[in-house]
Amino acid sequence: MPEPASFDPVAVLAERFRAAIARAFPEAADADPMITASRQANLGDFQSNAAMPLAKRLGKKPREIAEAIVRNADLGDVAEPLTKDSIAGPGFINLRLRADTLGALLSRLDSPDLGLPPVEHPQTVVVDLMGVNLAKQMHVGHLRSPIIGDALARTLERLGHRVIRQNHVGDWGLPIAMVTARLRRLAAAGTIDLSRITLDDLDRAYAAAQAECKRDLEGLAAARRFGQGPKALAELEEQVMGAEAAFAEARQTLVKLQAHDPETFAVWQRIADVTMQVCLATCERLHVNVTAEHSAGESSYAAELAPMVADLVSRGIAEESEGALVVRLEDPAYGGIKEPCIVRKTDGGFLYATTDVAAIRRRVQKLGADRLIYVIDARQNLHLRQVYGASLRAGYAINPRSGKPAEFQHAAFGMILGDDGRPFKTRTGDNVKLADLLEETVERAERAVAQRAGEREIPASERRAIAEAVGIAAIKHADLCNDRIKDYVFSFDRMLAFEGNTGPYLLYALVRIRSIFRNADAASQAAAPAATLALREAGEKSLGLALLRYPAVVRSVGESLEPHRLVQYLFDLASAFSAFYDACPVLKAETEALRQSRLRLCHLTARVLADGLGILGIPTLERM
């Protein structure tokens, strides 16, 4: 029997209760001890809810069961002695850890890995995140995927898994060919200089190319039907003819791109370089670990699509339907989805679903993924289930090493809304540029920092650095603190507030601890990490109990892919620290032993806070 994680009071108590239940009711020795942290501190530190389900199973009164468990429990060295008074309500058993046990558990947690050694069986996890499109300015819609995706990737890395980030760049297909065609034409005419072009220019070119290719055939038909004048008709006809020409040019360009025609390809490459430069710079500013090596654009799959679809056809996985090729997914084994996955259009062209199936094939077959995580907005849910279902049916999603299907998880997220409850836009209804949003956040943070610096003098350069960290922490925290599936309302004021569950509050808690250590003498600093922990006061105890929860919380994020659980935990921890800080002097503690104990508690708290913020990808500070 492996020793339960020795720092974890829940595991230790569960072990003792399991033994007690086995002694009291050998016929139910497998029952779950149901140990959880108490909701209210006045009732106890932990509780066991095991008596109620056991009562049902054994046909006895829950109160009697609880009494029998209490009689048979051997907790002497772990918790305060149990009595009849420990049993409350229908049969809850309340537990209070012994002060020395809490100290002992904490000193075990205070190890290099903070209770999170690398998992025994590491998985290869592919995280699909970011997903920018070429020639499109980054806006608020691009904020969530990198922030959430990076936090999840870091969580899994921290747990010891092998994580491969994949930035599935939208860099191929007819829309990109349209811009490429337009830019090539304008460059040839000398209207633009490709070497000096910016992403804003590309963004405008993209919109213009879309517009010029838009064939208003319905408009023309309607004009005829409603008997519009010959002049209006002629205008529309001309427009349609122009669009036909532009469309044809775009198709030709796509063919040239696919053939790697040097001149066309150079224009495309320029578009890619300009876009990715902005994308990667944004990631860097956001402290998001996505770099050039994580890019896996749609273009990188282009050559694989035709052979892959041929494979699907030859094995009878794809079938023809109304001229298109589809993979049917009605079978529950493939998701039980009514809508089939279309992998080839009637005109022979491939779709984004085709590329996404190819991506799963590469991720599982070549990269060895055991687990596929998509950090993409919630609207893509059906599409992703279709693509995964098709890959499953084709066998592409079966990991060749384990022989098992790679686990599929859509870490879906909601929209960012303005304070009117509608999608976040500028007053004029345009998308908010991501770079502008970050800049405004940091500027507001800088004003707040200056305002709160008080009499402390902070050099301008450091003030700027503090504002940068505070602003980025605020924006990332705001994105991570709620259940990701929900929409949230963007508010500078709320995220930059220094009260409540905000990024600045968490940074401040850490800064206060670091400040204590700056004020401590060298001898204390050196001795603190090994001091004997003695937790007597309420503030110390609740901080200690909060610290012990850390590893379980990180593991739960690894499973649920819900970073807000860690954010909520860090807020609880920071709150517990703040209450401790208020009530328990550290450097001015009454005795040297107490001073050392509290210093160690501070040291451990700082390590957990920093580790947790690191997992979330939130930058920290020494001073603010």
Added chain:
RNA sequence: GCCCCCGUAGCUCAGAUGGAUAGAGCAACGGAUUUCUAAUCCGUUGGUCGCUGGUUCGAGUCCAGCCGGGGGCGCCA
């Protein structure tokens, strides 16, 4: 029409495998400071958990049906 998601305090939101009197933060009100950084802490006020049934000793949580909001649904990405 079918499918997915959401609905909890005035506001913003937590509530894992069903467990005690549903919790935070903000706002409002009242306290604490010769500060180890008050960007803090302590307290008070505030709820028909969208509605109705069902399962259960026990439902915010599970099931069914409604209501309200958002999104998606064969050849756009």
